[in-house]
Amino acid sequence: MIDAGGCVSTHVAMAQRGHMRLVWHEPYQGVGRLRVVAWTCDCRATLYELCHAGGQAFIRRTLQLDGDRRVHETYRWPVCQAGEVWRALLSGEAR
Numbered sequence: 001m002i003d004a005g006g007c008v009s010t011h012v013a014m015a016q017r018g019h020m021r022l023v024w025h026e027p028y029q030g031v032g033r034l035r036v037v038a039w040t041c042d043c044r045a046t047l048y049e050l051c052h053a054g055g056q057a058f059i060r061r062t063l064q065l066d067g068d069r070r071v072h073e074t075y076r077w078p079v080c081q082a083g084e085v086w087r088a089l090l091s092g093e094a095r
């Protein structure tokens, strides 16, 4: 994505009318390794990361507010389904 500000990472599009509403939970402190496979640009107050863990995937959202960080996660989905939700999130069809 080309961005005038010189950002390298992806930015999420504005949420569209009637977008799918994701359910955001407190982070689940599970065992096992977590792998971040995609992320959005940290120039924004809200970061999104697509995470894989134990053969499943979910999206993690981090709100950066005055040095404070609030983290939430979606449900865990099969990897291919999470990839579809990730694309919808980036395009503004889900938030």
Ligand SMILES: [Zn+2]
Binding pocket: 003, 005, 007, 008, 009, 011, 041, 042, 043, 044
């Ligand atoms: Zn940026």
